[in-house]
Amino acid sequence: MEGGIIVTESLTKVYRKGLRAVDGVSFTVFAGEVFGLLGPNGAGKSTTMAMLTTILRPSSGRAWVCGYEVTVSSLMVRQQIGYVSQDIAVDDSLTGWDNLVLQGHLYHLAGRELAKRVAAVLEMVDLVDRAHDLVETYSGGMRKRLDLAAGLLHRPRVLFLDEPTLGLDIQTRHRIWEYIQRLCREEGITVFLTTHYMEEADRLCDRVAIMDHGRICALDRPAALKETIMGDVITLGLAGEPADRKGELVALVERLPLVSKVSVVRDGLSLLVENGEKAIPAIMTILNSRGATVESLSLKRPTLEDVFLHYTGRELREEGGGEAFHRTARALRRARR
Numbered sequence: 395m396e397g398g399i400i401v402t403e404s405l406t407k408v409y410r411k412g413l414r415a416v417d418g419v420s421f422t423v424f425a426g427e428v429f430g431l432l433g434p435n436g437a438g439k440s441t442t443m444a445m446l447t448t449i450l451r452p453s454s455g456r457a458w459v460c461g462y463e464v465t466v467s468s469l470m471v472r473q474q475i476g477y478v479s480q481d482i483a484v485d486d487s488l489t490g491w492d493n494l495v496l497q498g499h500l501y502h503l504a505g506r507e508l509a510k511r512v513a514a515v516l517e518m519v520d521l522v523d524r525a526h527d528l529v530e531t532y533s534g535g536m537r538k539r540l541d542l543a544a545g546l547l548h549r550p551r552v553l554f555l556d557e558p559t560l561g562l563d564i565q566t567r568h569r570i571w572e573y574i575q576r577l578c579r580e581e582g583i584t585v586f587l588t589t590h591y592m593e594e595a596d597r598l599c600d601r602v603a604i605m606d607h608g609r610i611c612a613l614d615r616p617a618a619l620k621e622t623i624m625g626d627v628i629t630l631g632l633a634g635e636p637a638d639r640k641g642e643l644v645a646l647v648e649r650l651p652l653v654s655k656v657s658v659v660r661d662g663l664s665l666l667v668e669n670g671e672k673a674i675p676a677i678m679t680i681l682n683s684r685g686a687t688v689e690s691l692s693l694k695r696p697t698l699e700d701v702f703l704h705y706t707g708r709e710l711r712e713e714g715g716g717e718a719f720h721r722t723a724r725a726l727r728r729a730r731r
C-alpha cells in the first residue's frame with residue numbers, strides 16, 4: 395500500500411446468488427489527485443465506493459484509505475473521509491446553516507470552531523445568501539451544493555463523490571465541477587468520484603479507471619487513454635436497420651483495409667479507421683451496394699466514449715445491470731439508518 399492514499403488489492407464483493415458486483419479490483423490513488431471510476435449503472439462503481447467508505451464489507455481482498463485498512467480500522471477511515479452519495483441527504487425542514495451545524499455535531503464540532511467552518515463551506519459553495527432559508531425552498535442544484543458542503547465540514551483528507559452531478563442540469567453540473575477543481579487546487583483534498591458522464595471524467599479527473607462488469611478494463615490519464623486508440627472514429631446512423639442486418643453489415647465493413655474495428659451501437663455502427671477521409675468513400679460504396687440507408691455520418695478523433703466502447707464492446711449509456719445498481723442503493727440506504 396506504499397505511495398497511495400487509497401490502495402486496493404483484489405477487492406471483491408459477491409452478493410447473494412453469486413453475483414460478483416466487484417471482481418478482484420486493484421488500483422492506487424495518489425494524494426491530491428482527482429480519481430474517477432467511469433462506467434454504466436451496474437458496473438460496480440458504487441459498490442467499490444461503499445467498500446472504501448466502510449459502508450459495505452468486502453467479500454475478499456483488502457483496501458486501505460489514508461493508511462488504515464477498511465475492515466480493521468473502519469472508525470479511523472471514517473474520521474479521514476467525506477462522503478457525498480447519489481441521494482441528496484440534507485433535511486428539507488431545516489435551514490442550510492442548521493443542516494451543517496447538525497452535521498458538525500456528528501463530528502463533535504461545536505462553538506466558534508463549528509460556526510467558522512460552517513461559514514467557510516457555505517462560502518465555498520456560494521450559499522451564504524441562502525444560509526438561513528429552509529432547504530425546502532432550495533433548487534435541486536442548491537441542495538446538491540449544500541450536500542457537498544456537509545461532506546467538507548470536518549476537513550476530510552479524501553472526499554468520496556458518488557455520481558456528484560446525477561440528474562442536474564448542465565449549468566449546475568458545470569458549477570459543481572468548478573467547486574471540485576477548487577477543492578483540489580486550494581485545499582489539497584484527494585477526490586474519488588464515480589460517474590457515467592464522459593465529459594465529467596474528461597474534465598475533472600487526473601486519472602480514470604474504466605469499470606465494467608465489476609472489473610477494471612483500463613486505467614490511465616484521460617488523454618493517454620484516448621491516445622491508445624490510433625486513427626479516427628466514424629459513426630454511421632443507419633435508418634431502420636434491424637440488429638441482424640447490422641451484424642451482416644459489420645462483417646462486410648470490417649474486411650476493408652483501412653478499418654481496424656467495427657462496433658454495433660444503438661443508432662448504427664461505430665468504426666475505428668486508420669484514415670477517416672480515405673476510408674469513408676469505400677465504406678459508403680459497400681453500404682450502398684447492400685441497400686443500407688445511411689442517415690448520418692460523423693468523423694472525429696477518439697473520445698472517452700470511444701475508449702469505453704473499445705475496451706468493453708458496448709456504449710456507456712446502455713443501462714445494463716440495473717438489478718446490481720438498485721441492490722447497492724438499497725444497501726447504502728439501510729446502512730445510513
